[in-house]
Amino acid sequence: MEDRDQDCCIVGAGPAGLMLGLLLARAGVRVTVVEKHGDFLRDFRGDTIHPSTLEVMDELGFLDEFLTLPHQKAPSLHAEIDGRPATIADFSRLPVRCRYIAFMPQWDFLAFVADKARALPGFRLMMGSAVTGLAERDGRITGVTLRDADGTERTLAAALVVGADGRGSVVRRAAKLAVTDLGSSVDVLWMRLSRHADDPPQAMSHAGPSQGIVLIDRGDYWQVGYVIGKGNFGQVKRDGLPALRAKLAAVAPLPADRFEELADWDHIHLLEVRMDRLEQWWKPGVLCIGDAAHAMSPIGGVGVNLAIQDAIAAANILARPLREGTLADAHLRAVQTRRRFPTWATQKIQLMMRHKRGTGEGAATGGRPPAFLRAIARSRLLPHLTGRLIGMGFRPEHVRT
Numbered sequence: 142m143e144d145r146d147q148d149c150c151i152v153g154a155g156p157a158g159l160m161l162g163l164l165l166a167r168a169g170v171r172v173t174v175v176e177k178h179g180d181f182l183r184d185f186r187g188d189t190i191h192p193s194t195l196e197v198m199d200e201l202g203f204l205d206e207f208l209t210l211p212h213q214k215a216p217s218l219h220a221e222i223d224g225r226p227a228t229i230a231d232f233s234r235l236p237v238r239c240r241y242i243a244f245m246p247q248w249d250f251l252a253f254v255a256d257k258a259r260a261l262p263g264f265r266l267m268m269g270s271a272v273t274g275l276a277e278r279d280g281r282i283t284g285v286t287l288r289d290a291d292g293t294e295r296t297l298a299a300a301l302v303v304g305a306d307g308r309g310s311v312v313r314r315a316a317k318l319a320v321t322d323l324g325s326s327v328d329v330l331w332m333r334l335s336r337h338a339d340d341p342p343q344a345m346s347h348a349g350p351s352q353g354i355v356l357i358d359r360g361d362y363w364q365v366g367y368v369i370g371k372g373n374f375g376q377v378k379r380d381g382l383p384a385l386r387a388k389l390a391a392v393a394p395l396p397a398d399r400f401e402e403l404a405d406w407d408h409i410h411l412l413e414v415r416m417d418r419l420e421q422w423w424k425p426g427v428l429c430i431g432d433a434a435h436a437m438s439p440i441g442g443v444g445v446n447l448a449i450q451d452a453i454a455a456a457n458i459l460a461r462p463l464r465e466g467t468l469a470d471a472h473l474r475a476v477q478t479r480r481r482f483p484t485w486a487t488q489k490i491q492l493m494m495r496h497k498r499g500t501g502e503g504a505a506t507g508g509r510p511p512a513f514l515r516a517i518a519r520s521r522l523l524p525h526l527t528g529r530l531i532g533m534g535f536r537p538e539h540v541r542t
Contacts, residue, residue: 147173147265148463150285150299152272153306154181156247157431157448159254160197161303164456166264168542170463173297174258175287177306179269181248181255188247188357188364189442192232192532194449195239200540204238207253212245213358217528220514227518230441230528242442242532244357275302275315275427282316282426300468301459302427305452308415310433316424323416323488327368329439330377330385331410334363334399341394354392365389366412366439374411382406414438416491418484423473430455430476435484438491441531447487453538454479460542483535490530 149165151158154176162174190212198204218230232240258264269290276284276296284298304312313320336358355366367389369377377385382403390397403409418435422428431448455476462468493513517523 147171147284147297147299148466149173149301149303149459150175150297151303151305152285152312153304153310153431153433154178154251154255154266154268155305155307155431155448156250156254156445157433157452158303158305159251159258160449161305161430161452161455162264162266163201163254163258163261164453164540164542165460165463166258166261168456168460168464169263170460171263173265173267173299175267175270175272175285175297177269177271179290181251188244188359189445190243190245190250191443191446191534192235192237192239192241193534193537194446195243196237196537197449197453197540199238201257203253203257208239208243210245210249210253211360212243213360214241214243215358216241217524218242218531220518222515222518225518228524229514229517230531231524232528232532234525235529235532237533240532244359247445272306272311275312277426280425282424285312300426300463300466301473303455304427304429304433305431305448306433308417308432308436310429312427313419313429313433316427316429318422318424318429319420320417321420323418323492325414325416325438326371328371328374328414329412330367330369330374331412332365332367332403332408333359334365334395334402336361336363354389356393356395363395365393371414378406385409412439416488418488422477422480423470425470425473428455428473428476430480434477434480435488437488440491443487443491443531443534446534447484450483450534450536450538451476451480453540457538457541479536486535487530 148170149172151162151172151174154174158174162172165172195204198207216232217228220227220229255266259266270287272285272287274286275282276286276298282302284296285302286296288294302312304310306312353368357364386400386403389400415436416438419429422434430451432444437444437447458475459472462472517527
């Protein structure tokens with residue numbers, strides 16, 4: 142079965158895909174967003190809403206309603222540097238309405254944006270539909286092949302396919318876009334611990350040598366990230382839960398018995414860290430944005446913010462030619478040109494902030510923090526600079542559609 146009714150097909154209903162779908166539909170573009178999952182309820186994803194994204198919600202007229210959703214505010218980010226607490230990012234001087242990072246479950250953010258988009262006549266969201274490949278004719282991508290939730294195979298034709306389906310992107314793989322692998326020496330274990338009234342009052346902090354553990358205040362619980370060497374999860378499991386609980390207790394500012402809540406391995410979730418970027422984000426009829434174009438390190442939690450900035454830039458550039466049927470390769474090239482430097486510069490800073498000594502867990506969580514972080518800790522000015530870079534990015538985008 143073939144569906145020919147779309148100007149744009151977006152693969153992936155994550156932050157980039159839904160934001161792009163919303164903005165294009167607002168501009169009169171007929172757009173379908175295809176998502177392989179049946180709902181948004183997936184835990185331990187990017188839950189940080191940065192000041193630049195909150196500013197975009199304000200530009201769209203949604204901010205006051207959006208902030209009624211449960212969230213926690215972080216006006217600054219902290220770390221333990223050489224045994225002492227230090228501010229590594231301060232958002233208090235940003236030229237925006239919301240000078241903080243909001244921690245909000247990503248499913249709430251996605252559901253909010255999806256509801257706003259569904260109210261627009263040109264928008265369609267297909268949940269539970271898995272894209273299986275790309276349709277191509279005369280060297281140009283003309284749509285996607287997909288399998289609906291009921292197993293029906295169909296082709297969805299569109300003037301443009303946008304891959305916003307994350308670091309495991311089906312679109313970029315099917316389009317055979319070349320990837321530059323920037324490498325990673327670490328992975329991250331995510332887990333939950335209960336939060337008690339007398340726990341440290343920190344919305345987000347890195348603690349312990351080399352920032353080996355991350356604590357994020359989620360209201361009634363802590364979201365905890367623990368850095369391990371790349372590919373070392375198997376060894377961590379062989380060492381056993383008691384050994385892991387002891388390592389966590391040694392670096393966390395929480396009572397050791399709190400980690401007894403980690404009763405089995407089902408409570409531990411592995412995030413395989415990867416850093417890469419496409420050499421070219423597009424080919425005729427297809428474009429990748431967000432993690433599909435550039436997988437980011439979790440440092441600074443900037444992945445969601447960068448993906449949304451990609452979506453805004455893409456909408457600003459592509460809405461008119463999509464609506465008028467004049468889309469050309471130059472428009473796709475312009476999106477990459479616009480977003481190339483912010484991506485490169487952000488990844489460059491992430492590479493500066495990571496450790497380069499060895500690849501084992503000891504290298505990931507032992508020794509002194511990188512010189513870059515030690516310099517920030519000693520300065521009054523640099524935390525405001527890092528707050529600007531983390532909170533706003535290198536080229537904040539504004540809604541022009």
